[in-house]
Each structure stands twice: as C-alpha cells, then as structure tokens.
Amino acid sequence: MKYNLELIKNKRKIISFSTFLILLSLLGILYSTFNTSYKKPINLGMDFVGGNELRIERVCEEECSNLSPDSVLENLREISSNKNFINNIKLQFQNKNKLISIRTPYLSIEESNNLITNLDNIIGPLNYESKDSRLIGPKLGKRLLTNCVTSLLVSLFAISLYITIRFDKKYALFALLALFHDLLIVFGIFSWLGIILSVEVNSLFAVSLLTIAGYSVNDTVVIFDRIRENLKSKEEGYNETIQLSVNESFRRTTFTSITTLIPLLSIILFGSYSLFWFSLALSLGIIVGSYSSILLAPSLLLKD
C-alpha cells in the first residue's frame, strides 16, 4: 500500500485552509476579548480567577425528585448570613437531579461548610462521601495564571532553541510555524467553546497546550528527518523528494496519532469528568498537529 498525497499540486489549497483556520481562531479570540462578559481571550476558569466549586450527590431512595435551581437558590438566600455570595451563585442539577454542582465566588472553609449545611437542610440528605469541593483564593488564581503562561513561554523557547540547534534555520522556522499554528487553533477552538458553551479553561488546559507543543514538534521532526535523509540519497528533484518523504512517513504519522488518540478517547469515554476537557484539548491538538506535520510544514518547504 503506497500512499500518494499530491502535496505539490495542493500546496495553495493547504496553505489557504490553514490560513482560514488561523483567521477563524483569531476571530474567536477577538470576539471573546471584546464581546463577552469576561472580556478575556479565553474563558478563564476557577483555577485562574479564584472561587469555590462544589459537587455533591444527594441520597435518594429511587429517583431524585425534580427541583428547580431557582427555588433552591431562593431558599438558600433566606437562610444564609452572607448575602454577598448568594447573589453570585450558579447552581445546576446533573445526572437525573442526583448531582448538584455549585459555583460561587471565593468562600472561606467556614463559609463553604455553612453553605453545605444549608444545602443539606434544603435538598438533603447529601452523601458527604461523594463530595468534591475546591476553594481557590483570587491571589492564588492570579499566580497560577502567571505560572502557566511562564511555563508555556519557557518551554516554547526551549523547544525552539532545540530545533534551531538540531536543524538548519529554514527547517527550524517552518517546524515552529507549524507548532504555533497548532497551538493557536486549539486555543481558538476553546475561545469559541467558551463563547458558545461557556466552557472554561483551567490549569490542565495549559498542560494540554504544552503537551501538544511537544507532540506536534515531534511529529514534524520525524518528517523533516526523513526529508533530510532523502535529499542526501535520492536522485529526484527537491520538490519531488519532499513529496516522496511525506508519503513514506504518512503511515507512521497517522498510526502514531491513532495510537495516541485511542487512550485519550478512552479517558473521554470512561475517565473522570475532571479530565474530559483536558483529553478533548489533547485530542484536538493531536489531530491538528498531525495535519500540520503531514501537510502544512512540508508544503511550506516546497519551492514554487
């Protein structure tokens, strides 16, 4: 089974497609920055802005009774001493009314315990064994954000440095272009997800971007390695050798993506909810990364 991707013919199409994706991502980022309630390029989650997130299950005999979040909030408002946070509370029922998930601004441990006791009075009994509570102070949130951005920048710099030493300038430049292309698109997708579905990003999103960076560069390096090797040994012209090299590594790149996507898919399907968006971001990154390694980066190398 030989693959025959017509890279030379389709160079224009590939580059236009990528440009389109990048513009779409930039549009999402701009829209998110200026036209949303949070006014940020991406919808920052609790990790970065601080707050209190509580998930807890109700104990029900068979099916849990149907409750409207509004009436629960109304009850909470009546019995809570701190009116301040009650006004900014978000409450949802999930999993057939069994699971309650609540988001509030930052609370002290004491206030959070009060909230749970009050909830127990209104919709209890609650199963404390199933509790998942996270309190993050606003100061820590800011710090986490700086931390994540620094990590991203430092590691991008380290990868760039490594690539520049390892390859000559032209290869390095295009490998990095492909890398930023991948990161920008994944970022853009999550900007849009934030606008449309109010999906928030937390520190694991930054981790997924970093992992995608390593992965995407790895993919591109393998193909560039092959191109370099073939340019030395093969008789064909420059452009043809690049196309040949891409076709030779096509199986490897797609197979690797598939074997990485399979475990990620099983986390999405079977894993804990806290890893859902993380695995999705990684999966998207791997798909975009394979595309850019196979089609975009080598197309950029082609001579007109």
Add this chain to the structure above:
Amino acid sequence: MKRRQGWLFFIIFLLTLSVYLLINYPLQLGLDLQGGSQLTLQIIKEEGKVTRDELEAVNSVIDKRVNNLGVSESNLQTLGGDQLILELPGEQNPLVASRVLGKTALLEFRTQKEGTSTDLKTLQLQRLSIKELIEQYSFEDKNQNNDNFLKVIQDDLKDIEQELNYSSTSNYLYGKLIEIKKYVDKEITNLFIKTDLSGKDLINAGRRQEQTNSNWEVLLTFSNSGGEKFAEITKSIAGTNQLLAIILDGESISEASVGNQFASTGITGGSATISGNFSAENARELEVQLKGGSLPLPIEIVETNTIGALLGSKNILKSLYAAISGLIFVGIFMIFNYRILGFVSVLSLVLYGFFNLALYSLIPVTLTLPGISGLILSIGMAVDANILIFERIREELYDGNTLIRSIDSGFQRANSSIVDGHITTLLSCFVLFLLGTNFVKGFAATLGIGVLISLFTSLNCSKTILRFFTTYQSLRKKNLYLPKNNFSN
C-alpha cells in the same frame, strides 16, 4: 546472539523485581483517588521574597501544630518557595486544621497604662455586648424570617457605634458586627504597654478544666528566663489597679489583676494560667498553637480541595477502565497492522506498564488523576517509537532484505527520530515539573518517567523479544510480519 540472551535475562529479572516492588511497596494514591483534603498555605510577606530560612521556620511551626493536633497520616510539604501544602487523608474536616494553622499565634504579655481603668471598663462592657450580639445573630434560626429580631441587633449595634464614635464600613450585618468587634479589641490592646515577655519564653502549654465550672483554662510554662521576666512584670503591677493582659494576635484574651501579696517577689514558679471562658475545643486549639510557637510570618489559606472517599474510589475505577481499554484497543490496532511485530509491541507495552508502576512505588510518585492521564498518554508515545521502528523494518523487508537484517537496520535507522521526539517531550515535562503546581507536577512526572522508560522498552525490550522470537524457525516467515495482500507490492 549471546548478548541478546543476556538482555532477555536482564528483562525477566527487571520484571520480577517490578512485581516484587509492587507487591511490597503499594502505590501511593493522591487525595483525588483516596479521598481527603488538601490545603495550600501561602506565606504573606509585604516586602521582598520569602527566604529559605523563613520558609523552614514557618514549615517547622506548622509541622508542630499539625502533629499536636493529632491528625493521622497528614503530609506537609513546601511548594515553590513560599507555599506549603498540607494533605489530610480520609474524612477529616479541614475546618479545624484551617482554624489552628491560619493563626499567627503571636502571644504577648502587656501591662496596663496608668489611669486607664475607666476607659478599660467601658471597652470591656462594649466587648461583652458585641460578643452577645454576634452569638444571637449566629444562633438565631434564620429560617423564620424574623425582621423584628434583626432590627433589634441593628439598633443595638448602632448604639455601640455611637458610644465608640466609630462607624463600620461593611455592607452586611454580620460583617459589621465582626468589624466593630475588631475595633474594640484594638482599642483595648492600645491601653496596654508591651513587655519583653512573649510566646518565645514559653517551653510548654497545656489545658485543664476549671474546678468551679465547665470552662477550660490554658496553662503556660515559662523557660527559666521567662519565669524571671514574668515575676518581674507581676511584681511591678502587684497591688496597683493596673492589669496584666495576655494578647494573642492583637486580641486580648485575658486581663487579670495581680494581688498585693505578690508585691515583694512577683508571681514566681514559672507558670501562669489563662482562664478566658474557653470551651474544650478552643482551649485545645490555643494549646496546639502555643506549643508550636508563633509563625515568623503570617500565612493565608489560599486553596482547599476536599474529595469524598466514595468519589475517590470511583475515580480509581474510572481511570482503570480508561487505562485498560486504552491498552486493549492499542494492542488490537498494533497486532492488526503489524502481526508478530504488533504482538512484540504489546509485550513490551506490558513490560512498560510494570516498569512504570514499579518506579512510581520506588521513587515514590504519588498517583493522582492528572498523573494517571500522563501515564495513559505516555502509552501512545511508547507505541510511537515501536511504530517508527516497525515501519522501517517493513520498508527493509519490501526492499527484499532478509528478516534479521531488516530488523537490525530498522532499529538502527529509527534511532535518531525516536531520540529527537523523546527529547522534545521531555523538555516540556521538565518545564512543567519546575514551574507547575502540585496538580500539574503529577502529570509531568508520570509523562516524563514514561517517556524515559519507553526509550528502554521500545528500543531494547522490543528488540530482545523480537530476537528471541526469530530464533524459532517457524516464526521467521515473512508473511507473519507483513499482511499478505501488501506483500505482493
């Protein structure tokens, strides 16, 4: 050939060792897998960075307090130069820990300024009434929307504010009450003059129930020099109407007079009691704080995570499903595409899994949810190396080379790509580990370890197993390595 046999024995030895390690040193599970609470404590310093010594000092005070609290199996570690992470496994309420740990516990002994008796008496009365208001407010059943009751509290509060000539700025009633109480406490403290006796002069603290009622009191034992200072101070105010105040974090917890009989020597014996209407719980908390000493820098609890035990075990189960189904499907995919080679990669993946887990228990790495996802993700990366090699082997076979030759040069030619790929991933892991939070570190650690181990399993183990297989004549047929329909190519 001989050399490979040596490797085979070495691999079997490593596998046995891993199984032995896993049986004898069980894996450490993070709180998101076993349930429990995690508190992040931030050291607050107004100017400059927290130095190593300061971090150590705070760490040791917190450590003492945690131990004196009697929390079982707690774990305290420093993070990033100015944070501490305290883990409380199981169903232990983080509330008590947060109350005891968060306070600076700076203990001071102060003597009253002369001629302030009337001022102090008024303030003490105001303090009493504000305390009562707070209690009323907290215990009132707020289910019954008792507007009348709230109004009484508000009016009383206004009266006190007028007397104090101070108006609170908070927006809601509870906040106002707390604010006024703080103001009164500050005013009281201001009526007293600092002495050179402080919490540093203590060598021990204890508690006991008062004989006459159900209240508790806290006992202080001074060092030799502290005892002398205490005698000196009590001597100076004995028989006067000046009081001795014991002040904790700027709030006076006890004001007492010293009787005339101590005028010549002061109170000797090197000990004192604080009897400030403590409940058993409060007395215990104060005891723990005093025993641990005061914090050199104030701390703030900036993050609390609590995960129920049931949710933890559910998380383990879910991760297990994800990992196993991931492994199975990757295995099927590999065997389908690469036949015997695929089977070899499955075997080396199993080895990979064992080596990874064994290293976790050896280092030890605490397994958390992000950690597990790092491990699952690294399965994909470990297979990647095998795919690179197998593709090369296929090419060599297509070119008509013999099996053994193809295998050798396949491994050789894929080497540089594999090392490159692993280095870029390791770079990311390294940065994540250095700069990341605890949560992120788990992911970076397992992914990084995975990438390192996969260098060994995919380059060495796969090769050894493959070599072992090819010693059998029946396993040397080319069509076991290439799907038939492609072989005609």
